[in-house]
Amino acid sequence: MDRPGTWQAVRAEALRRMRAGDWPPGGRIPDEAELAAEFGCARATVNRALRDLAEAGLLERRRKGGTRVPVTPIRKATFEIAIIRQDVEGRGQRHGYRLLEDALGPPPPEVLAALDWPEGAGMRHLTALHLADDRPFCLEHRWLDATVAPAEVSFDTISANEWLVRNIPYSGGNIAFLARPADGPAARALDCAPGDALLAVERTTFRDGAAITFVRLTYAPGHRVDATL
Amino acid sequence: MDRPGTWQAVRAEALRRMRAGDWPPGGRIPDEAELAAEFGCARATVNRALRDLAEAGLLERRRKGGTRVPVTPIRKATFEIAIIRQDVEGRGQRHGYRLLEDALGPPPPEVLAALDWPEGAGMRHLTALHLADDRPFCLEHRWLDATVAPAEVSFDTISANEWLVRNIPYSGGNIAFLARPADGPAARALDCAPGDALLAVERTTFRDGAAITFVRLTYAPGHRVDATL
DNA sequence: AAGTGGTCTAGACCACAAA
DNA sequence: TTGTGGTCTAGACCACTTG
Numbered sequence: 001m002d003r004p005g006t007w008q009a010v011r012a013e014a015l016r017r018m019r020a021g022d023w024p025p026g027g028r029i030p031d032e033a034e035l036a037a038e039f040g041c042a043r044a045t046v047n048r049a050l051r052d053l054a055e056a057g058l059l060e061r062r063r064k065g066g067t068r069v070p071v072t073p074i075r076k077a078t079f080e081i082a083i084i085r086q087d088v089e090g091r092g093q094r095h096g097y098r099l100l101e102d103a104l105g106p107p108p109p110e111v112l113a114a115l116d117w118p119e120g121a122g123m124r125h126l127t128a129l130h131l132a133d134d135r136p137f138c139l140e141h142r143w144l145d146a147t148v149a150p151a152e153v154s155f156d157t158i159s160a161n162e163w164l165v166r167n168i169p170y171s172g173g174n175i176a177f178l179a180r181p182a183d184g185p186a187a188r189a190l191d192c193a194p195g196d197a198l199l200a201v202e203r204t205t206f207r208d209g210a211a212i213t214f215v216r217l218t219y220a221p222g223h224r225v226d227a228t229l
Numbered sequence: 230m231d232r233p234g235t236w237q238a239v240r241a242e243a244l245r246r247m248r249a250g251d252w253p254p255g256g257r258i259p260d261e262a263e264l265a266a267e268f269g270c271a272r273a274t275v276n277r278a279l280r281d282l283a284e285a286g287l288l289e290r291r292r293k294g295g296t297r298v299p300v301t302p303i304r305k306a307t308f309e310i311a312i313i314r315q316d317v318e319g320r321g322q323r324h325g326y327r328l329l330e331d332a333l334g335p336p337p338p339e340v341l342a343a344l345d346w347p348e349g350a351g352m353r354h355l356t357a358l359h360l361a362d363d364r365p366f367c368l369e370h371r372w373l374d375a376t377v378a379p380a381e382v383s384f385d386t387i388s389a390n391e392w393l394v395r396n397i398p399y400s401g402g403n404i405a406f407l408a409r410p411a412d413g414p415a416a417r418a419l420d421c422a423p424g425d426a427l428l429a430v431e432r433t434t435f436r437d438g439a440a441i442t443f444v445r446l447t448y449a450p451g452h453r454v455d456a457t458l
Numbered sequence: 459a460a461g462t463g464g465t466c467t468a469g470a471c472c473a474c475a476a477a
Numbered sequence: 478t479t480g481t482g483g484t485c486t487a488g489a490c491c492a493c494t495t496g
Contacts, residue, residue: 007465025395025398044466062474063473063475064480067481071395076307076308081304081458083301086303165301166301174458175456176456178428179426179452199408224405224406224407227308229401229402260463270485273485277485291462291494293460293462293492293494
């Protein structure tokens with residue numbers, strides 16, 4: 001338990017009341033000032049607790065409208081996106097890396113659409129395999145703005161995944177999960193049968209409003225991505 | 230832009246400094262009191278800004294250790310988990326629902342392992358299909374503690390997905406993404422070929438430390454789950 | 459032992475949206 | 478118009494953890 005008077009304690013009590021039915025779905029809960037008086041703490045403490053619950057999707061808050069328990073809450077789940085080496089090492093396995101291809105060339109149409117680049121000017125295409133304890137872990141397929149990583153930068157020993165995180169400090173982007181059948185090259189690289197169902201993650205990274213890289217990570221069969229609810 | 234003196238403005242400036250290289254990866258940034266003096270705001274405002282960045286994985290903070298820019302940040306991505314009806318309607322489509330099966334019976338071993346139930350006492354097994362504009366959207370396969378939803382509760386017109394969210398106020402759990410080949414029944418229900426690569430989401434929900442339901446949602450081919458980075 | 463972030467307080471003003 | 482959450486302030490004490 002949390003010591004009383006802390007925002008964690010207020011949050012815990014709010015959760016308890018929702019579970020117990022004291023604050024039923026669709027209903028409005030007392031305002032911050034009332035709760036602060038009841039709990040004997042400052043309004044800022046109540047605010048911190050309720051804001052936390054609202055960020056998780058368990059409460060809906062509006063100025064003047066008050067705070068309500070949603071009828072059908074839209075919960076937020078979060079998952080951690082580490083670089084692949086850390087992901088592998090975090091599982092207690094040894095990370096290996098092999099660069100399979102490094103060439104200049106235009107991406108396929110569906111990738112070009114995601115990037116919104118002018119005719120694919122100066123695009124570097126990388127294919128690499130990540131290993132966990134010498135077994136295939138993940139196939140990295142990446143298109144990269146050549147001005148971001150010029151030809152001098154070699155991805156023989158460090159993956160583009162890691163190089164980018166270390167050298168392009170912060171950047172926004174989007175990310176999506178999907179399932180793909182293994183094509184021929186993927187099946188060979190990941191040591192599975194063509195057509196096998198594989199989990200893939202696609203990410204586009206932007207800097208200053210322009211896309212600088214698109215990557216598709218295709219994981220070996222059986223891979224799961226866990227998130228905390 | 231944010232008005233100066235707000236925590237959003239402080240966050241924006243911190244991000245700018247990281248991108249610009251003023252605060253390089255691996256380095257330590259000034260402490261809260263210094264930044265508050267520099268920005269002409271209260272320390273609590275700086276704290277709010279830096280805490281927000283730390284929660285996103287862009288900073289690492291430790292008492293006495295100060296605040297550092299991580300060399301290989303572990304970014305947090307969040308995605309929203311709505312009920313399936315809302316998910317479909319949010320895409321501008323009409324949601325449909327068909328209960329395919331409702332029976333009592335023990336779950337397969339791999340599900341039983343996830344649930345940690347004693348011999349599957351009183352388990353209800355539901356299979357349902359969700360439609361978007363009359364086309365297959367998602368196959369819901371659920372095992373449910375029969376004491377949570379007794380036989381009186383009918384899932385003919387409301388999905389277990391929605392019933393649970395409405396009637397079991399708050400509950401913790403875990404969630405995972407994976408890829409699965411379509412088996413025979415799934416291929417028939419989702420109108421695809423057996424063996425097609427399908428995205429699936431598995432969730433176990435707990436209440437008071439005991440699992441109350443396990444669900445596997447298998448989506449129609451081509452489905453993507455987007456998250457915000 | 460001491461430095462730094464974590465949090466609480468009491469008060470204030472503001473922004474937004476509902477009535 | 479007015480109620481409610483959003484945020485800022487100045488100060489204080491505490492908890493952790495590093496040197």
